[in-house]
Amino acid sequence: MYDAIVIGARCAGAPVAMLLARQGYRVLLVDKARFPVDIMSGLLVHPRGTALLKRWGVLDDVLATGCPQLHSATFDLGPIELKASFHPVDEVDFTCAPRRYLLDPILVAAAVEAGAEFRDNTTVQELLMDEDGCITGIRARTAQGTTVTEKARIVIGADGVHSFVARTVKPEAYHVNPILSCGYYGFFRDVTVPGPKAYIRPYRFAVCIPTNDNLMLVGAQWPIEDFARIRTDVPTHFYKLMGQIPELATQVRREKQVGRFIGTGHVPNFFHKPYGPGWALVGDAGYHKDPILGQGIADALEDAAMLAKALTRGLSGETIMEEALAEYERERNEICLPQYQIAIQFATLAPPPPDMQTLLSVIAADPEESTRYLGVLQRTVPVAEFFAPEHIASLMARATVSLTA
Ligand SMILES: Cc1cc2nc3c(=O)[nH]c(=O)nc-3n(C[C@H](O)[C@H](O)[C@H](O)COP(=O)(O)OP(=O)(O)OC[C@H]3O[C@@H](n4cnc5c(N)ncnc54)[C@H](O)[C@@H]3O)c2cc1C
Structure with a gap:
């Protein structure tokens, strides 16, 4: 019997597992992916995320991967260019954009070092439930094709926007907004824009984010209404948009691309009630928004810290678990809602009035x-x-x- 089973071992799940294990709890962390592996993500970690990585003692490992420290960001709105230094958080005044196949395993290693048990290649296929409807564990399939059953006092869905846990427990959804944008990104060499830099044009958005290996992540977003058209020929639409931005037109070129385009038209906007009997949700599984402001990773890290604090109070008996998790939901919503509304506004891609x-x-x-x-x-x-x-x-x-x- 574990104290907690965490499903999903990336920037939401791995820190929850780490923080609970550091408190002495018995934690099982599982992921269906075989680590290390990339995931669709724009990579930029806001300074409140880098500050948490520092607090948890893993920032040096992240920087050792070679992703550059980024001290300022630029917004190019055509006639207006706004360049700003990052507002420091706990004296960390920079951000970075590590590739996810590098960042996530560092977080997992920290969880394992703290005492959590990690199993990758393990797909959760069923949540176990007692006769009162309380989640009591998981049934999962391993890469070898065997089925394993594990029990825990709490099961945590850190399993992303398409959360299996959420689909099973069907939490209340609120502050729901329609999908507003679609986007694709690729990696390019020899792009010398001082990133991160966002290019905001009427109903178009592009972004440059420097990452590992001297590569630049270059992303593009369009209104969701264009998705059906864009997905049929991503390169043509992507380079057409680059061609409309003089600074990028000469630099972001087919022959400099490393790998393929990655993207989606499924970026929903919602909050889920993040707990119920025997279960909790964290990261994208609990709260998802359009990625235009690049908040998801820092939000997931912060959310993990808030959930771990609540679970520690609940598991230790200091507070009734339901009350601790209700407080977690209140804290998360209070912190996230104002910026969620800004992300929604940006994601319309409408020109500023x-x-x-x-x-x-x-x-x-x-x-x-x-x-x-x-x-x-x-x-x-x-x-x-x-x-x-x-x-x-x-x-x-x-x-x-x-x-x-
Ligand atoms: C195009 C795009 C660009 C983005 N750009 C940025 C950006 O620049 N900056 C930023 O901060 N955020 C960005 N985001 C958002 C960011 O990637 C997410 O918010 C973040 O990855 C959420 O982390 P998570 O741990 O909650 O979920 P995820 O990273 O999605 O991890 C979920 C994990 O759960 C596992 N899992 C799922 N189901 C199961 C199962 N049944 N059994 C076992 N394991 C399971 C998956 O394998 C996965 O590893 C972007 C997103 C998109 C789509």
Whole structure:
């Protein structure tokens, strides 16, 4: 009997397993993938994510993979260019974008070092349930074709956007928004854009993110209505979009691509109630949003920390488990909801209205405000604080002055 079984061993599941094992709990971590292996992901870890990696003692290992430290980000809106330093979190003022086949095994190794048992190549096919409807364990199939049954006090679904656990327990979904965008990305050599850099054009979005091996992840997003058309010929549509951005037109070229295009039109926007009798959800399984702001990895790491804190209180008997998990849901929603709404706004790919363009040009002219605005997007500056009416009024007053000067 385990204290916890964690299904899914990436940036949500592995840290939950690590943090519980560090508290002395008996943890089984399983994943259907054979590690190390890549997963569809844009890679950028916001500074609140790098700060957590540092706190957990794994940041040096991540940087040792050779992914560069990134100290600033640029938003190119055509007429406006906004460049900002990252707002520091626990004195970590940079981000990085490690390949997932490098990052995730580092997190798994930390979980194993803490005492968790890890089994890859193990697909959970059934959740065990007692007569009261409480989840009590898993039935899984190994790569050898054998079926194993394991029991635990709590089963955690860290199994991504298509979560098997969520499909089984059918949690309440809320703040649901329709799918808004679709996207594809590829890896390119010899692209020298100082990334991360996002190019925002009406109903088009492109991004450059420097990663390992001196490669640049170059991504493109379109409205979801275009998905059926784009998926039939991704290279043509991708290079057409690159051709519309002069800085990328000359650099992002077919002959420089390493590997194939990867992408999806299935990026739903929802919150799940993340717990019930004997189960909990974490990471994308519990809360998923359009990847346009690149929040998923840092959110998953932070979510793992919040869930592990709640589970520790529940498993130790300090608090009734249901109350501890209700508190986890409240904390997650309070932290994530404002930025979720911003991600939804960005994911429409609609051009900013004239007032917003004016505001962005004022922000772009002021390095301190630019860093605070970036802090809003990376969730280190509260949305309500930056967009407080008096703050916006003072910024807009500067535009009026410069127009009349
Ligand atoms: C195109 C795209 C670009 C993105 N760009 C960024 C970005 O730049 N920055 C960022 O922060 N985020 C980005 N994201 C989001 C980010 O990748 C996710 O938010 C993050 O991977 C979520 O982590 P997770 O651990 O919750 O789930 P996942 O990483 O999806 O891991 C789930 C794991 O569960 C395992 N699993 C599933 N079912 C089972 C089962 N039945 N049995 C056993 N194991 C199972 C899977 O094998 C997988 O390893 C992007 C996403 C997409 C689609």
